[in-house]
Amino acid sequence: xxxxxxxxxxxxxxxxxxxxxxxxxxxxxxxxxxxxxxxxxxxxxxxxxxxxxxxxxxxxxxxxxxxxxxxxxxxxxxxxxxxxxxxxxxxxxxxxxxxxxxxxxxxxxxxxxxxxxxxxxxxxxxxxxxxxxxxxxxxxxxxxxxxxxxxxxxxxxxxxxxxxxxxxxxxxxxxxxxxxxxxxxxxxxxxxxxxxxxxxxxxxxxxxxxxxxxxxxxxxxxxxxxxxxxxxxxxxxxxxxxxxxxxxxxxxxxxxxxxxxxxxxxxxxxxxxxxxxxxxxxxxxxxxxx
Amino acid sequence: xxxxxxxxxxxxxxxxxxxxxxxxxxxxxxxxxxxxxxxxxxxxxxxxxxxxxxxxxxxxxxxxxxxxxxxxxxxxxxxxxxxxxxxxxxxxxxxxxxxxxxxxxxxxxxxxxxxxxxxxxxxxxxxxxxxxxxxxxxxxxxxxxxxxxxxxxxxxxxxxxxxxxxxxxxxxxxxxxxxxxxxxxxxxxxxxxxxxxxxxxxxxxxxxxxxxxxxxxxxxxxxxxxxxxxxxxxxxxxxxxxxxxxxxxxxxxxxxxxxxxxxxxxxxxxxxxxxxxxxxxxxxxxxxxxxxxxxxxxxxxxxxxxxxxxxxxxxxxxxxxxxxxxxxxxxxxxxxxxx
Numbered sequence: 001x002x003x004x005x006x007x008x009x010x011x012x013x014x015x016x017x018x019x020x021x022x023x024x025x026x027x028x029x030x031x032x033x034x035x036x037x038x039x040x041x042x043x044x045x046x047x048x049x050x051x052x053x054x055x056x057x058x059x060x061x062x063x064x065x066x067x068x069x070x071x072x073x074x075x076x077x078x079x080x081x082x083x084x085x086x087x088x089x090x091x092x093x094x095x096x097x098x099x100x101x102x103x104x105x106x107x108x109x110x111x112x113x114x115x116x117x118x119x120x121x122x123x124x125x126x127x128x129x130x131x132x133x134x135x136x137x138x139x140x141x142x143x144x145x146x147x148x149x150x151x152x153x154x155x156x157x158x159x160x161x162x163x164x165x166x167x168x169x170x171x172x173x174x175x176x177x178x179x180x181x182x183x184x185x186x187x188x189x190x191x192x193x194x195x196x197x198x199x200x201x202x203x204x205x206x207x208x209x210x211x212x213x214x215x216x217x218x219x220x221x222x223x224x225x226x227x228x229x230x231x232x233x234x235x236x237x238x239x240x241x242x243x244x245x246x247x248x249x250x251x252x253x254x255x256x257x258x259x260x261x262x263x264x265x266x267x268x269x270x271x272x273x274x275x276x277x278x279x280x281x282x283x284x285x286x287x288x289x290x
Numbered sequence: 291x292x293x294x295x296x297x298x299x300x301x302x303x304x305x306x307x308x309x310x311x312x313x314x315x316x317x318x319x320x321x322x323x324x325x326x327x328x329x330x331x332x333x334x335x336x337x338x339x340x341x342x343x344x345x346x347x348x349x350x351x352x353x354x355x356x357x358x359x360x361x362x363x364x365x366x367x368x369x370x371x372x373x374x375x376x377x378x379x380x381x382x383x384x385x386x387x388x389x390x391x392x393x394x395x396x397x398x399x400x401x402x403x404x405x406x407x408x409x410x411x412x413x414x415x416x417x418x419x420x421x422x423x424x425x426x427x428x429x430x431x432x433x434x435x436x437x438x439x440x441x442x443x444x445x446x447x448x449x450x451x452x453x454x455x456x457x458x459x460x461x462x463x464x465x466x467x468x469x470x471x472x473x474x475x476x477x478x479x480x481x482x483x484x485x486x487x488x489x490x491x492x493x494x495x496x497x498x499x500x501x502x503x504x505x506x507x508x509x510x511x512x513x514x515x516x517x518x519x520x521x522x523x524x525x526x527x528x529x530x531x532x533x534x535x536x537x538x539x540x541x542x543x544x545x546x547x548x549x550x551x552x553x554x555x556x557x558x559x560x561x562x563x564x565x566x567x568x569x570x571x572x573x574x575x576x577x578x579x580x581x582x583x584x585x586x587x588x589x590x591x592x593x594x595x596x597x598x599x600x601x602x603x604x605x606x607x608x609x610x611x612x613x614x615x616x617x618x619x620x621x622x623x624x625x626x627x628x629x
Binding site: 021127128129131137139141145223230258266267269270 | 307308309312316418419422429434441445454559564566581586593594600601
């Protein structure tokens, strides 16, 4: 307990062991994430049907042993497409998190530690990006630069730059004001060493949680863009585009077309959010609920 | 206080100015030729030139930007080629449908988040666990897919609610237009059959659109309530003889509420964007469906106008809750509202 208090005073963060609810989050989240990664990594290898191959002998076939998730209007196997979709979604999620974190985080550090005018300039740019609802900013990129999976990925990455930049700036400012950083400056630690050795390691927990939730946001937004026709295009096996494709058949009885890709999005995003929730509790990160 | 108001208003104006620059850069200065986008791949050079002049695209970038902003402010949002009507007219006609949907969605989201967060933070244990599980589901589910599943369940399988056929059944006569919100208009006209029908049509789309704001509000309010309950002043209130529930409602809730209010503005401002994902599923005749129709027909003039419009509405919603927050809790105004 005394130790807890000391940690709080030194780092400005409360550390406490995660409770039972959070441990449930971890177990379910890990199981779902393992399932998802396995589906993306070895799924297409185990279930070797071509996600793009059409079979006009079996259009709109209901789920059966041959096609466990049925087929679409062109006889394409929904399971093979869902597995290929897992690859697309995880890949896009990873790209979005990596680019968003590097650019947004870089902007945040530069704003927090740079001169006043640089801070003001960078933050006004971030404000301008944050003036759009995130989905709309991603839409603007795809409309302006041509509809497709690549522009959708760029758009989603751009839309999460403000999240990272603001959070990183606030966290760096908070950490820099802590006594131990001041002490390190007093004993002659240079600016770069201060950033990489003292400031960034303390910003890591917050950033880790943020990266996890942005990963989920990216998967969900990619599906949304695919759904409204501004992301991946049919016949690309992307989950959101598959839902759009299947929607017209859902109310006439062919529910499996839209059901399975939607379920895949749900499980993927829940997995990521559960892991983010556990990390947040375990690392004592606060104030990221919104 | 006046200084705080002025600071917030000028900051919002500045970010809107920035947003217009971003929109201009993304939509007009992008590699794709907007005139080509409007006319399609087979247009001749003469026609392209004419459309460029029409769109204000033949001057310097600065001039182009000024024309872009002036036209947006004047309500000249371009022309929709697929419907043959000005975009502003189309959006204005469809806005009430989206507004009504958004209001109900927000009401559902806010009230259920409030109720669930109160119960979860007060009881903790399994009740809290269940509430949290619900919030993980609502946060992870793609809203458009959830809407489709609701339709399959409540329209197709059970037949309890109307299917995706807009705001009213065909046999129901629309109440005289006063506010444009059908439920209110029906009540004003005393037409309860129309009210019931409009309400039944709203139920599933509003529930679907409310999912995202619900998850955020619930998580935020629950976390803040649990935090505030650890504060010493709650102990003081209890030791003064207040029951646990009394202290919870009278002292914890008001103190935990501020971040929720701020987030409310943010989430309400995002509903217009969310409507793009939800309306198409229910064939709801609002702005969101207009945008998805535009994408489907390669008619991007509607989408372009929608992008800047939704930013404007988003910023204004944020500004309103910021100012409201400063009035309710003057400490925010003194600190300049910096977060």
